[in-house]
Amino acid sequence: RKEVEQDPGPFNVPEGATVAFNCTYSNSASQSFFWYRQDCRKEPKLLMSVYSSGNEDGRFTAQLNRASQYISLLIRDSKLSDSATYLCVVIGVTGGGNKLTFGTGTQLKVEL
């Protein structure tokens, strides 16, 4: 089993749709969780952190379920500019250092 698993997609949705991505992780001791966005041939950039209490930033909502070991990202009212690959990131601490594990990414294509 991979440490962090995501559905690679692609998710093709019409503009204005609501789309949800899930990400599961295997290490129950993981400490921090993030969603990053990566545009084609560009570097990843932080979209939002993920907390147990859930957090919302405009059209984006992230949730963490520690009991089931998954995180989710909900995008409402999708825009063409939301087309990108969404990477979930799980951070654990081992031997005094951080271990960052990225999922394979979920590709989103928003269409007219």
Added chain:
Amino acid sequence: DAGVTQSPTHLIKTRGQQVTLRCSPISGHKSVSWYQQVLGQGPQFIFQYYEKEERGRGNFPDRFSARQFPNYSSELNVNALLLGDSALYLCASTPGLLSSYEQYFGPGTRLTVT
């Protein structure tokens, strides 16, 4: 303010050669991490350095090594290159070691091994 910078942007090497990639973190950031991203995959963690010491290591062979300098810049070295080492190599910096810190990525070095 300048972001994370990496050099070179592109590189072509042949099997068996050695390569050195360079990274300069955001001013004030003391930690640098290296990642390998193969096409169609998420970035894979290689190393994290903080205050010139290795503080995290991913599952990569000993052909991969890195170091961090007093000015917090970093180099990644890969020896005895294999075709499978062809990838985008990303560097990211953070202010310190807290796992809650955002990773700020550079544009990457695209390495092609022929």
